[in-house]
Amino acid sequence: MSYPKDLLSTRAIIQHGRYALIPPEGLVNNQLPYFEKCTTSIIASPKLGASFVQYLIEMEPEGKTTKAFGGDGIETFVFVREGALDVVVDGTKYELNQGGYVYCPPHLNMLLENNSNSSTKLILYKQRYIPVEGIPEPWVVCDNINNLEANIYEGMEDVTLIDLLPTDMAFDMNMHILTFQPGGCHPFIETHVQEHGAYLLSGEGIYNLDNNWIPVKKGDFIWMGPFIQQATYAVGQEPLSYIYSKDCNRDPEI
Structure with a gap:
């Protein structure tokens, strides 16, 4: 960081409860419990008006979550923008590279870890699942686009x-x-x-x-x-x- 060389300006537009445009310039790092060696920006939450929470994460080598993410009615999704990521759900490890993703249903949770030699850029997402009587819960999905x-x-x-x-x-x-x-x-x-x-x-x-x-x-x-x-x-x-x-x-x- 350094002193600005011009007037401060932004392309961000925030209309609470309606819509928002959030450019990468201006994002700040949020320190979160159980996220180690991670640069994390929260880009959507109920404070904005969204019914979900979404994060942009850059995970350094050996970066990881030290507590399970999701579960207890919260479904989660992780997508690898760049790099590689190991995702563990219910004892099964999924090895992802760029374009890879895992969806975790609300009765399970996920652990994330970067075991590569370079940083990994992720999109992480969570929302509360809405069950319907007579319809079974969803299942784990892992694939690559x-x-x-x-x-x-x-x-x-x-x-x-x-x-x-x-x-x-x-x-x-x-x-x-x-x-x-x-x-x-x-x-x-x-x-x-x-x-x-x-x-x-x-x-x-x-x-x-x-x-x-x-x-x-x-x-x-x-x-x-x-x-x-x-x-x-x-x-x-x-x-x-x-x-x-x-x-x-x-x-x-x-």
């Missing part, structure tokens, strides 16, 4: 969607990767009950949030609350791609 099929989105050849979790009623959430080729866009401006937390993996675009068109780029995080208008155009020379969460398969309570 490079193994999954990208499907054409809404009939648009220049937009693809990858489902990271099963589309099964046992799951009350999913994770997706949506990719727009340069010039690609949503087919319409969406307005729906689901909320999203989206982390931009690559590219640049113009995002409609609550009918405000906002420039976004790789490294940005976007939180979209329920019923907020949302859509994007991809601009520039490379695809705009982001990983995002979605609540699903549940009837809203009243």
Whole structure:
């Protein structure tokens, strides 16, 4: 860190309970219990208006969690942006590299450890699971996005969607990767009950949030609350791609 060389400014936009754009510039390190050798930023929580908590973590070599993460009704998800990670769930170790992920159901928990020689960058996520009578609980899912099929989105050849979790009623959430080729866009401006937390993996675009068109780029995080208008155009020379969460398969309570 050093003294600023110009006026302080930011691209961050925070509309509590509605939407937020959080760029990487300005993120601060949060010290958390049981996270060793980790640089951790909390980018979404109920304090923002989200129903989940999401973290960006850079884990040094020999970095780890010393207490199980999740369980007791909390489902969790970890995704490796860069590097390698060992994830232990119910005594089983899953060895992940870039693009790898693990979903842990609410009756289990996970331990994380970086046993490689370089830092690992992670997306970590948790939310409270909503059980439904007569529907079994979800199960552990481990895979890598490079193994999954990208499907054409809404009939648009220049937009693809990858489902990271099963589309099964046992799951009350999913994770997706949506990719727009340069010039690609949503087919319409969406307005729906689901909320999203989206982390931009690559590219640049113009995002409609609550009918405000906002420039976004790789490294940005976007939180979209329920019923907020949302859509994007991809601009520039490379695809705009982001990983995002979605609540699903549940009837809203009243």
